[in-house]
Amino acid sequence: MMTNARRIAAxxxxxxxxxxxxxxxxxxxxxxxxxxxxxxxxxxxxxxEAAFRQVTVIxxxxxxxxxxxxxxxxxxxxxxxxEQTAMTADEFRAWKREMELSTNEMAxxxxxxxxxxxxxxxxxxxxxxxxxxxxxxxxxxxxxxDARFRxxxxxxxxxxxxxx
Numbered sequence: 001m002m003t004n005a006r007r008i009a010a011x012x013x014x015x016x017x018x019x020x021x022x023x024x025x026x027x028x029x030x031x032x033x034x035x036x037x038x039x040x041x042x043x044x045x046x047x048x049e050a051a052f053r054q055v056t057v058i059x060x061x062x063x064x065x066x067x068x069x070x071x072x073x074x075x076x077x078x079x080x081x082x083e084q085t086a087m088t089a090d091e092f093r094a095w096k097r098e099m100e101l102s103t104n105e106m107a108x109x110x111x112x113x114x115x116x117x118x119x120x121x122x123x124x125x126x127x128x129x130x131x132x133x134x135x136x137x138x139x140x141x142x143x144x145x146d147a148r149f150r151x152x153x154x155x156x157x158x159x160x161x162x163x164x
Contacts, residue, residue, distance in 0.1 A: 007061030008074050013053040017046070021077055024061055029081035036072075036080075043070060087132040089123030095135050096121065099145060104152045109145070110134065 010022040017034040037046045045068055046052045054067035065071040087095075096106060103121065107114040110131060119125040138145040 005062070005075055006078050008057050008064065008077070009061060011055050011057050011064050013055050015049070017049070017052060019055065019064075019077070021081065029077075029085075031077055031080045032084060033080070046070060083133075083136065087127045087135065089121060089127075092127055092135070093121055095139065099138065101149075102152055105149065108150055108152070109148045
C-alpha cells in the first residue's frame with residue numbers, strides 16, 4: 001500500500017528544543033518540541049539540551065531518533081509543524097467554505113462579533129491560536145461543529161410582538 005507520508009531528509013537541533021526539519025520534497029519547517037519534551041514523561045531525558053541536540057534521521061526518513069534511543073515519527077513532526085504554523089486569512093476563508101458557514105454563523109460559533117470574523121477573513125487581524133485550534137478540531141471531528149452550530153436566516157431579525 002502506497003502512502004503520501006512525508007519523509008525527512010535532514011534534521012538539525014536548534015536552541016530552545018526546536019528542530020529544523022528538511023523534508024525530502026524540499027520543504028523546510030522549524031518545529032518547537034518544548035511541549036513534547038516537558039509534558040510527556042517518555043521525552044523527559046531530552047530536557048538536557050545536550051541530549052536533545054543528538055538527533056538523527058532514521059528508517060529512510062520515516063522518523064528521528066536521539067542518541068539515547070528516544071524516537072519520534074515523521075508523521076507526528078508534520079502534525080506539530082502544521083499546528084505551529086499560523087493560519088492565514090486565505091486558509092480561514094477556505095475553512096469557512098469547507099464548513100459551509102456564513103460569517104454570522106462563524107461569529108456565533110466562536111462567540112465573536114461578525115465584524116471580528118470579517119477582520120480575520122480579510123486578513124486585517126491575526127487569527128487567534130484558540131480559533132486555529134478550534135478550526136482544526138472541527139475539521140477533524142464535525143460533531144464539535146455540529147454541537148455549536150445554530151443556523152442563521154438571511155435578512156434582518158423580525159420584531160417580536162409586544163406583550164399586552
